[in-house]
Amino acid sequence: MIPTITAFKASPDGGKGMARDMPIRWAFEEVNQPYNVRLVTFEEMKKTPHLTLQPFGQIPTYEEGNLELFESGAIVHHIAMTHRGLLPVDEQARARAVSWMFSAVSTIEPPILDFETAGYFERDKDWYDERKPMLKDRIRARLTRLSQRLGNKEWLDDKFSAGDLMMVTVLRRIKNSDLLEEFQNLFEYVARGEARPAFSRAFAAQLDVFKDSQKEN
Amino acid sequence: MIPTITAFKASPDGGKGMARDMPIRWAFEEVNQPYNVRLVTFEEMKKTPHLTLQPFGQIPTYEEGNLELFESGAIVHHIAMTHRGLLPVDEQARARAVSWMFSAVSTIEPPILDFETAGYFERDKDWYDERKPMLKDRIRARLTRLSQRLGNKEWLDDKFSAGDLMMVTVLRRIKNSDLLEEFQNLFEYVARGEARPAFSRAFAAQLDVFKDSQKEN
Numbered sequence: 001m002i003p004t005i006t007a008f009k010a011s012p013d014g015g016k017g018m019a020r021d022m023p024i025r026w027a028f029e030e031v032n033q034p035y036n037v038r039l040v041t042f043e044e045m046k047k048t049p050h051l052t053l054q055p056f057g058q059i060p061t062y063e064e065g066n067l068e069l070f071e072s073g074a075i076v077h078h079i080a081m082t083h084r085g086l087l088p089v090d091e092q093a094r095a096r097a098v099s100w101m102f103s104a105v106s107t108i109e110p111p112i113l114d115f116e117t118a119g120y121f122e123r124d125k126d127w128y129d130e131r132k133p134m135l136k137d138r139i140r141a142r143l144t145r146l147s148q149r150l151g152n153k154e155w156l157d158d159k160f161s162a163g164d165l166m167m168v169t170v171l172r173r174i175k176n177s178d179l180l181e182e183f184q185n186l187f188e189y190v191a192r193g194e195a196r197p198a199f200s201r202a203f204a205a206q207l208d209v210f211k212d213s214q215k216e217n
Numbered sequence: 218m219i220p221t222i223t224a225f226k227a228s229p230d231g232g233k234g235m236a237r238d239m240p241i242r243w244a245f246e247e248v249n250q251p252y253n254v255r256l257v258t259f260e261e262m263k264k265t266p267h268l269t270l271q272p273f274g275q276i277p278t279y280e281e282g283n284l285e286l287f288e289s290g291a292i293v294h295h296i297a298m299t300h301r302g303l304l305p306v307d308e309q310a311r312a313r314a315v316s317w318m319f320s321a322v323s324t325i326e327p328p329i330l331d332f333e334t335a336g337y338f339e340r341d342k343d344w345y346d347e348r349k350p351m352l353k354d355r356i357r358a359r360l361t362r363l364s365q366r367l368g369n370k371e372w373l374d375d376k377f378s379a380g381d382l383m384m385v386t387v388l389r390r391i392k393n394s395d396l397l398e399e400f401q402n403l404f405e406y407v408a409r410g411e412a413r414p415a416f417s418r419a420f421a422a423q424l425d426v427f428k429d430s431q432k433e434n
Contacts, residue, residue, distance in 0.1 A: 125347075
């Protein structure tokens with residue numbers, strides 16, 4: 001059965017692959033699993049039936065027969081657990097890859113989201129100029145440690161895994177700030193992720209959706 | 218082999234079980250797995266050998282023979298995958314429980330941590346009084362949806378799972394604010410989690426460590 005995911009009908013990211021369907025598309029491409037996409041508007045996202053699938057009114061969701069999942073980390077985890085290619089077969093290496101998946105969403109992403117959120121909602125506040133460097137320093141503190149751990153390795157563990165997929169996805173959020181460039185090995189790590197054929201196919205697919213949304217407006 | 222985790226030698230939470238060894242202890246107790254604890258000081262956490270185990274200089278870590286893991290979500294996941302009792306045997310129910318694990322750490326926890334962080338580092342800033350209600354509203358937006366989804370159910374899915382363990386752990390962080398009390402069913406959900414015998418044993422164990430740390434000072 002071909003699974004169906006949801007994505008923004010008109011992504012607010014301008015087709016840059018920053019929406020959270022991107023890691024799911026990428027994971028599907030890595031394991032050569034065809035998938036369907038159902039596009040939802042912002043209005044639809046905040047109402048049933050979408051809220052039944054995604055309690056927080058967000059994308060993506062995953063449907064396969066009776067199975068309904070949400071949370072991009074959990075969907076990537078499910079794809080990785082049910083296909084070969086994204087998690088090592090060795091139980092210990094698999095558990096380490098899952099450590100990196102959680103690390104991406106719960107250690108690296110929160111200060112990045114905090115910085116993004118301030119950019120959206122506090123840019124006009126008096127305090128923004130004073131808070132911004134604080135927020136960047138919090139991100140730097142995490143990236144410094146991540147950069148030390150990565151060292152000159154290609155991926156976080158021996159082989160590319162769902163942990164790298166999630167980590168590259170999270171780091172892409174700061175691609176257009178100066179932060180990532182301060183850590184040359186992380187910058188190259190993200191570039192290696194983006195150079196994967198599966199990433200390119202996923203990126204092209206989400207860009208097509210964005211281009212279609214522009215035509216309709 | 219009995220696994221070893223790390224915890225704060227002197228937890229800054231005053232023994233309230235807010236440190237991240239708490240969900241690991243709780244998970245071990247739920248599955249009746251004995252465990253060892255190695256206590257680390259703040260100084261030790263930021264240096265090798267601890268940094269080799271935990272790249273970000275935090276607790277907890279998990280060691281079992283050659284296996285070394287970090288990230289509380291990943292450690293709970295590993296315990297749940299290798300024991301009975303924290304994840305359903307049914308593959309679909311298991312995937313749904315993992316959705317809730319990721320939801321706890323990547324949808325519910327970030328705005329809560331943001332609120333906490335502001336309380337620590339921005340309390341003396343001119344802007345704190347204006348930001349604080351914004352931060353609380355971001356938490357409320359998430360709790361409103363979570364409360365709707367939980368409804369009058371006992372747990373997020375049919376049975377208590379690692380998803381509930383992680384969600385209760387995250388919600389406990391706002392126990393002492395007025396936020397949780399605004400959502401009666403979430404308040405009771407947290408109380409149900411805390412009433413589990415495994416929670417009580419885990420809580421007592423971390424409190425003993427805290428009491429010992431006080432005696433030495």
